[in-house]
Amino acid sequence: MxxxxxxxxxxxxxxxxxxxxxxxxxxxxxxxxxxxxxxxxxxxxxxxxxxxxxxxxxxxxxxxxxxxxxxxxxxxxxxxKNQVFRSFIGQGYYGTLTPNVILRNILENPAWYTAYTPYQAEISQGRMEALINFQTMVADLTGMDIANASLLDEATAAAEAMTLAKRSAKSKSNVFFVSKDVHPQTLEVLHTRADGIGIELHVGDDSDALNVDSFGALLQYPNTFGQINDYKALTDAVHARGGLVAVATDLLALTLIASPGSWGADMVVGNSQRFGVPFGFGGPHAAYLACRDAYKRSMPGRLIGVSVDAEGKPAYRLTLQTREQHIRREKATSNICTAQVLLAVMASTYAVYHGPDGLRRIAHRVHRMSAILAAALRKQGITVGPDFFDTLHIVDVDAAAIHAKAQAAGINLRAIDGRSLGISLDETATRADLVALAGIFGAKLDDIDALDAATPDALPAALRRQNAFLEHPVFNTHHSEHELLRYLRSLADKDLALDRTMIPLGSxxxxxxxxxxxxxxxxxxxxNIHPLAPAxxxxxxxxxxxxxxxxxxxxxxxxxxxxxxxxxxxxxxxxxxxxxxxxxxxxxxxxxxxxxxxxxxxxxxxxxxxxxxxxxxxxxxxxxxxxxxxxxxxxxxxxxxxxxxxxxxxxxxxxxxxxxxxxxxxxxxxxxxxxxxxxxxxxxxxxxxxxxxxxxxxxxxxxxxxxxxxxxxxxxxxxxxxxxxxxxxxxxxxxxxxxxxxxxxxxxxxxxxxxxxxxxxxxxxxxxxxxxxxxxLLNANYIAKRLEAHFETLYTGRNGLVAHECILDLRPIKDATGISAEDVAKRLIDFGFHAPTLSFPVAGTLMVEPTESESQHELDRFIDAMIQIRDEIRAIENGNLDREDNPLRNAPHTATMVTASEWTHAYPRELAAFPLPSLKLQKYWSPVARVDNVYGDKNIMCACIPVDAYKEEAEA
CATH class of the missing domain: 3.40.640.10 (Type I PLP-dependent aspartate aminotransferase-like (Major domain))
Structure with a gap:
C-alpha cells in the first residue's frame, strides 16, 4: 500500500x-x-x-x-447449539469446579499452554515441579510406590496396565481377566488393544477372578455402578497364581476409602479429571498409572525424576528416558509419545490449592449428599445399591419415564438399561440439585439437614482410609489465592515457552x-458437556x-x-x-x-x-x-x-x-x-x-x-x-x-x-x-542459508533446498574440538533459546524448524546466537578458549554462578552471562546448571523433594 x-x-x-x-x-x-x-x-x-x-x-x-x-x-x-444440562451421568466423568486462579493462570496462560515436552531439563524446571506434584499426589492417594507423569485417558491407561502386567507377571498364561463392572469405554479399548497383540480377555463377575488362570486382572474400585467391594481375597488369589492385579479407581474417593496399595494391588490407573478439569465432551483429561517399585523400569509414559545439577543442587529431569517404543521399537507393547501435561498440571495444582484437608472436605460433602439422596429415594421405596461413595445404582424402575422427567428438568442421568439407571454426584452438586433429583422419583426432601443427621455414611467400615496422604509441604502451604498465584508465577518464571522465545524444534x-x-x-x-450427554x-x-x-x-x-x-x-x-x-x-x-x-x-x-x-x-x-x-x-x-x-x-x-x-x-x-x-x-x-x-x-x-x-x-x-x-x-x-x-x-x-x-x-x-x-519453507531455508558458512546442513533436496526444517551437522565440530551437539543445545539456553531437536533423526545433529509464525527479527536473533556459538567453538579450535573449561561445556550459566564471589573459569563472566549485547536488555536465567542425567537414572526419585534438601542447600 x-x-x-x-x-x-x-x-x-x-x-x-x-x-x-x-x-x-x-x-x-x-x-x-x-x-x-x-x-x-x-x-x-x-x-x-x-x-x-x-x-x-x-x-x-x-x-x-x-x-x-x-x-x-x-x-x-x-x-x-449445545445445551448445558446438569449431568450426573458419571461413568468416569464428573462435574468439577475449576478454581479461577487455576483457570486464568494455567489453562488460559500461554506460559503454561505453549511450553514443550521437558526434554531440555534446565528450561523446564517449573512444569516438571508441577508434574512431580502430580506423581506424588497419585502415588500417595493410590498407595503405590511410583506414578508416571500422566497418560491419555483412563481406558488407554488400563490397556497400558494390561501390557505392563503381561511383561512383568510370573504367570505364563495369555489370559487377562477384566471385571464386567469396569467402565464400558475401558472394556472397549481393552478389546481393541488385546486383539492386536494376541491377549485373550476373560470378562466376568469379580468372583470369576478367583478361578481364572490369568497373568493379570483389572478391577474397578468403586465399580462403574458405584459399589465399593473388598478385593483383598481376590487379589491374594491372583497373586498365588503368579498374576498381577491392576485397579481402576477414583482419586477423590481414595481420600475416604482404603488405597488399592493397602490391600495388595500391583498397579493403579484412573483419571484425574474431577480434580478441576472440565468435562470437555470427553477430553483432554490427565490419566495416570501408578505401580509398585519393582515395575518402574517397565512403566509406560513419562516419568519425572530428581537429579542434581553441575553445582550439586536438586534438579528435575525426565528419568528413564529410554522409553520402550524407542529402545524396543518393533518389539514394543506401548507407543506412548504424548502425555496430558497441561491437564496433569491443573489436577496437581487443584490438590496443592485444596490440600489434603480440602480434598477430604470436598469428598465428604459429595458422599454426604449421595447418602442423603439415597435415603430419600429409599424412603420412597426405590431400591438403591449398597456401599457407595458418590454413585447410586437404582434398579427396578421405569428407566425411560425417569429419564424423560429428568430431561424435562434439565438433568442427565446415566442410562444403564430399561429397569435401572445411575446417578453420580460431584462437587458441583447443590442442595437444590438434591431436591430436584429426589423429585424426579416422586420423593420429597423437605428438610435436608434432618435427613443428614439421621443418615449414616454408605462407606464400608472395613474399607475406610486410615493413613494420611499429601503430607509434603507443597500440599499444605498454598491455600490462599495470593499464595497460589505467586507459586504458579514462580514455576512459570523458571521455564521457556513460546510466550518468551522461539522453540525451533525440528519435527x-x-x-x-x-x-x-x-x-x-x-x-x-x-x-461443560458430558461426553455421554444425549445427542x-x-x-x-x-x-x-x-x-x-x-x-x-x-x-x-x-x-x-x-x-x-x-x-x-x-x-x-x-x-x-x-x-x-x-x-x-x-x-x-x-x-x-x-x-x-x-x-x-x-x-x-x-x-x-x-x-x-x-x-x-x-x-x-x-x-x-x-x-x-x-x-x-x-x-x-x-x-x-x-x-x-x-x-x-x-x-x-x-x-x-x-x-x-x-x-x-x-x-x-x-x-x-x-x-x-x-x-x-x-x-x-x-x-x-x-x-x-x-x-x-x-x-x-x-x-x-x-x-x-x-x-x-x-x-x-x-x-x-x-x-x-x-x-x-x-x-x-x-x-x-x-x-x-x-x-x-x-x-x-x-x-x-x-x-x-x-x-x-x-x-x-x-x-x-x-x-x-x-x-x-522460507524460514527454514533462510536459517540454513544464513548459517551455511558456520554449520553444514546435513541433507538437502532439489535445488539444494530443505523443506520446513533443516538438520545442522555438528559431528565434524565434535571430532575437531570435543564440543557436542548437546553442548550447543545447552549454550543456547544462555541466549534465551530452547534448543532445536537434539540428535534426532541423526545422532550428533540439531534439527531446526522455525515455523511460519516466527518473525525475521526472531530468526535473526537465533542466527546471531548460533553464529556467536560458532565463534566460541572457533576460539576453542584456535586455542583462545580451553577445550574443557569453556562457556559451551559449562552451559547453561545460572545467575548464582556468574554472581559468585569467586570466578574460577578461564573465560570472562561477561562472556558466560551476556555473550551478545542484546542480552543485557532482556535475559533469561536458567534456574539450574546442567543437569546430571547419569545420576538421575542411578538414583531414581520420582516424588516431591523433601524440604530438608532445600534446608541443607541453604546451610551449605
Whole structure:
C-alpha cells in the first residue's frame, strides 16, 4: 500500500486480516528473506522445493480468511447449539469446579499452554515441579510406590496396565481377566488393544477372578455402578497364581476409602479429571498409572525424576528416558509419545490449592449428599445399591419415564438399561440439585439437614482410609489465592515457552497458538458437556466436528477422518488398525508385513507391532532419502504378506523426496497400503495433498500443524485420515457400529480443544493456509542459508533446498574440538533459546524448524546466537578458549554462578552471562546448571523433594 495513495476498502480489510497476525514476517521481510535464499517470490521458491508430480493443481476449496471477531461470532453460534444440562451421568466423568486462579493462570496462560515436552531439563524446571506434584499426589492417594507423569485417558491407561502386567507377571498364561463392572469405554479399548497383540480377555463377575488362570486382572474400585467391594481375597488369589492385579479407581474417593496399595494391588490407573478439569465432551483429561517399585523400569509414559545439577543442587529431569517404543521399537507393547501435561498440571495444582484437608472436605460433602439422596429415594421405596461413595445404582424402575422427567428438568442421568439407571454426584452438586433429583422419583426432601443427621455414611467400615496422604509441604502451604498465584508465577518464571522465545524444534512445529483460537475452549457450552450427554444436547459439537473433519479432508486429499485418537501415536495406531481390518475384510488377513524406513520415529514400529504386524526395516540412502531400490526389493520379497509401508513426508530428514509417487505405486502393486505419517504436514497444507499422490492413510497432529498448543507435552490430537476404501475401518464410537473398536476412551477424543483447529483454519482461509506453509519453507531455508558458512546442513533436496526444517551437522565440530551437539543445545539456553531437536533423526545433529509464525527479527536473533556459538567453538579450535573449561561445556550459566564471589573459569563472566549485547536488555536465567542425567537414572526419585534438601542447600 503506497503511503500517498488512498487504499481501497478491500485493501484495508485485507491488512486487518488474521493472516498477518499469524505469519511472523511481513511482506517486506519476506521479500528480503527470499532474496537471501535466491528467489523472487514465494511461489517460485515453492516450485523449486516441491516436486511437481505431487503439487496440488488448485487452491484449497475452503472459504477465505476472516477476522478474529467474525470467526468468534461464527463459533459462538455453533457453541450456542449445545445445551448445558446438569449431568450426573458419571461413568468416569464428573462435574468439577475449576478454581479461577487455576483457570486464568494455567489453562488460559500461554506460559503454561505453549511450553514443550521437558526434554531440555534446565528450561523446564517449573512444569516438571508441577508434574512431580502430580506423581506424588497419585502415588500417595493410590498407595503405590511410583506414578508416571500422566497418560491419555483412563481406558488407554488400563490397556497400558494390561501390557505392563503381561511383561512383568510370573504367570505364563495369555489370559487377562477384566471385571464386567469396569467402565464400558475401558472394556472397549481393552478389546481393541488385546486383539492386536494376541491377549485373550476373560470378562466376568469379580468372583470369576478367583478361578481364572490369568497373568493379570483389572478391577474397578468403586465399580462403574458405584459399589465399593473388598478385593483383598481376590487379589491374594491372583497373586498365588503368579498374576498381577491392576485397579481402576477414583482419586477423590481414595481420600475416604482404603488405597488399592493397602490391600495388595500391583498397579493403579484412573483419571484425574474431577480434580478441576472440565468435562470437555470427553477430553483432554490427565490419566495416570501408578505401580509398585519393582515395575518402574517397565512403566509406560513419562516419568519425572530428581537429579542434581553441575553445582550439586536438586534438579528435575525426565528419568528413564529410554522409553520402550524407542529402545524396543518393533518389539514394543506401548507407543506412548504424548502425555496430558497441561491437564496433569491443573489436577496437581487443584490438590496443592485444596490440600489434603480440602480434598477430604470436598469428598465428604459429595458422599454426604449421595447418602442423603439415597435415603430419600429409599424412603420412597426405590431400591438403591449398597456401599457407595458418590454413585447410586437404582434398579427396578421405569428407566425411560425417569429419564424423560429428568430431561424435562434439565438433568442427565446415566442410562444403564430399561429397569435401572445411575446417578453420580460431584462437587458441583447443590442442595437444590438434591431436591430436584429426589423429585424426579416422586420423593420429597423437605428438610435436608434432618435427613443428614439421621443418615449414616454408605462407606464400608472395613474399607475406610486410615493413613494420611499429601503430607509434603507443597500440599499444605498454598491455600490462599495470593499464595497460589505467586507459586504458579514462580514455576512459570523458571521455564521457556513460546510466550518468551522461539522453540525451533525440528519435527515438532511449535507455532503461534493465537489467543482468539484459545478463547472458545473455556466457554461453558464446550467445557461443560458430558461426553455421554444425549445427542440432542451436543448439536453444536457435532457441527464443529463435522466441519473440522471436512476441513481436514480438504487439506489432505483423503475422504474421511476420525477425531477419536487423542495423540499422534494413537492416530498411527488407528491408521494401522484400519489397514489390518481392510485386509481381513478381503480375506487377506495373512498380510502382516509392515515396511518402515530406518529413519522412522520409534512410535512407527511400536504401533505396527501393537497391531500384530511384523516390522521389516528398509534402508535410507546417503542423502537421507528412503532407498527406492530397497523398498522395491522388500516389497517383492514379501509380496504375499505385505500389509503396509509407513513413511514420513516430507522425510524425517527434512526434504521432499522425489520418488514418493513411485514408492506408493510399488507398495500398491504388491497388495499393500501406504501410511504417511502426518508429522510434517506443516510443509504441505495448501501445497500438496498426500491423499492425492497415492497415500491411503495418515494421522495428523493438530497439536502441530493445526495450532493446538503442546501444553508442556500434551494435550495432543492425532486424527486419522483415510481414503474411502478404509473409511469403514475407522474406530467406532462408544455404543456405535463399526469393524474396528475404540482406540480412546471418548468417542471424539479430546473434543474440547477441537475449537482451536476449527478457529485456525477459519481464520486463515485458503490463502492464509498456503502462505503459512510457504513461509514455513522460507524460514527454514533462510536459517540454513544464513548459517551455511558456520554449520553444514546435513541433507538437502532439489535445488539444494530443505523443506520446513533443516538438520545442522555438528559431528565434524565434535571430532575437531570435543564440543557436542548437546553442548550447543545447552549454550543456547544462555541466549534465551530452547534448543532445536537434539540428535534426532541423526545422532550428533540439531534439527531446526522455525515455523511460519516466527518473525525475521526472531530468526535473526537465533542466527546471531548460533553464529556467536560458532565463534566460541572457533576460539576453542584456535586455542583462545580451553577445550574443557569453556562457556559451551559449562552451559547453561545460572545467575548464582556468574554472581559468585569467586570466578574460577578461564573465560570472562561477561562472556558466560551476556555473550551478545542484546542480552543485557532482556535475559533469561536458567534456574539450574546442567543437569546430571547419569545420576538421575542411578538414583531414581520420582516424588516431591523433601524440604530438608532445600534446608541443607541453604546451610551449605
Amino acid at each position: 503506497s503511503q500517498n495513495s488512498t487504499p481501497s476498502l478491500r485493501e484495508l480489510e485485507h491488512h486487518g486480516a488474521f493472516i498477518e497476525r499469524h505469519i511472523g514476517p511481513n511482506d517486506a521481510e519476506i521479500a528480503l528473506m527470499l532474496r537471501t535464499v535466491g528467489y523472487d517470490s514465494l511461489d517460485a521458491m515453492t516450485d523449486a522445493i516441491v516436486p511437481g508430480k505431487i503439487k496440488s493443481p488448485a487452491p484449497l476449496a475452503l472459504p477465505q480468511s476472516v477476522t478474529e471477531e467474525q470467526a468468534l461470532a461464527k463459533i459462538r453460534a455453533i457453541a450456542d 515438532c512445529t511449535m507455532k503461534l497458538n493465537a489467543t482468539a483460537e484459545m478463547i472458545p475452549v473455556t466457554w461453558p457450552e464446550f467445557a 440432542n444436547q451436543s448439536q453444536g459439537y457435532q457441527q464443529l466436528i463435522d466441519e473440522l473433519e471436512a476441513m481436514l479432508v480438504e487439506c489432505t486429499g483423503y475422504d474421511a477422518v476420525s477425531l477419536q485418537p487423542n495423540s499422534g501415536a494413537q492416530g498411527e495406531y488407528a491408521g494401522l488398525l484400519a489397514i489390518r481390518a481392510y485386509h481381513r475384510s478381503r480375506n487377506e488377513g495373512h498380510r502382516d508385513i509392515c515396511l518402515i524406513p530406518e529413519s522412522a520415529h520409534g512410535t512407527n514400529p511400536a504401533s505396527a507391532q501393537m497391531c500384530g504386524m511384523t516390522v521389516v526395516v528398509t534402508k535410507c540412502d546417503s542423502n537421507g532419502n528412503v532407498d527406492l531400490d530397497d523398498i522395491r526389493a522388500k516389497a517383492e520379497k514379501y509380496s504375499d504378506r505385505l500389509a503396509a509401508l509407513m513413511i514420513t513426508y516430507p522425510s524425517t530428514h527434512g526434504v521432499f523426496e522425489e520418488d514418493v509417487v513411485a514408492i506408493c505405486d510399488i507398495v500398491h502393486q504388491h497388495g499393500g497400503q501406504v501410511y504417511t505419517d502426518g508429522a510434517n504436514m506443516n510443509a504441505l497444507v495448501g501445497v500438496a495433498k498426500p491423499g492425492k499422490w497415492g497415500s491411503d492413510v495418515s494421522h495428523l497432529n493438530l497439536h502441530k500443524t493445526f495450532c493446538i498448543p503442546h501444553g508442556g507435552g500434551g494435550p495432543g490430537v492425532g486424527p486419522c485420515a483415510v481414503k474411502s476404501h478404509l473409511a469403514p475401518f475407522l474406530p467406532r464410537t462408544l455404543g456405535g457400529e463399526g469393524n474396528v473398536g475404540m482406540v480412546s476412551a471418548a468417542s471424539f477424543g479430546s473434543a474440547s480443544i477441537l475449537p482451536i483447529s476449527w478457529m485456525y483454519i477459519t481464520l486463515m482461509g485458503t490463502e492464509g493456509l498456503r502462505k503459512a506453509t510457504q513461509v514455513a
